Amino acid sequence: METEQSWRRRELVAWVAGKVMPHEPVVRAWLSARMLPAEDIDDLIQEGYCRLSALDAFKHVENPGAFFLTTVRNILANRWARARVVRIDAISEIEAMAGADQAPSPERMAGDRRELGRVRALIAALPHRCRRIVELRRIDGRSQREVAEMMGVPETIVENESVRGLRLIMDGLRAQGDRVSADYEARRPGRGGRS
Incomplete structure (x- = not known):
């Protein structure tokens, strides 16, 4: 007998596969434009998927691609904020992200x-x-x-x-x-x- 939790889990996996993954190339391109090494890009994408897999609810998300980009962008901003040595252009990116509205x-x-x-x-x-x-x-x-x-x-x-x-x-x-x-x-x- 399938539990409600496993049913919700399968629904989340289907949502990520069908609605989020198609936007991965755009998110990768955005990260690549920030001159990040390929390994860092892979790590950020993977961590983004991990964060999405921890969601309790996702049906309220109107734009899955923008949601995924925002998730990965926030992970990147957190990494830059914690880094001891930060590239000078990263500082302006963090400031831009912090002050950016949703639109x-x-x-x-x-x-x-x-x-x-x-x-x-x-x-x-x-x-x-x-x-x-x-x-x-x-x-x-x-x-x-x-x-x-x-x-x-x-x-x-x-x-x-x-x-x-x-x-x-x-x-x-x-x-x-x-x-x-x-x-x-x-x-x-x-x-x-x-x-």
Whole structure:
């Protein structure tokens, strides 16, 4: 006989899988734009999922993607606040997070749209099978088994291609971030760039 607690647990797992996980690439892109190492990003995402798994209620959440981003952003802010050595740009991020209201500013929305566009472009550039698996798993929110059955491949292929696709996306975001930083450095006064 199933208990009410196990029924609620299964309902929470289904909600996370169907409503939250599809937003993970956007949250990863947001974290990547903050120039965090890939290991830290993985840890933050994992801790975010752990926090969600501890929720007593979730049906009141109107925007699961924004809720997940806020959860991960708060975890990051707490880590930065506890760190002994904090990057100077992290201080401004913490201040911005502390003073931010729930409604994103037009600038934030435009920046988020740019980041989403970058992620979509990187997904579109993936090899065909890899792209299809990433889209089905991370955007459509399908299970590994469903994708394997749909594509007629073993689940290990789905798992490997999903990991490969996410790695390529993260590498692409990191490379774009490095390019932006290099362009900024070249334009700084006293660096041979224009002032």
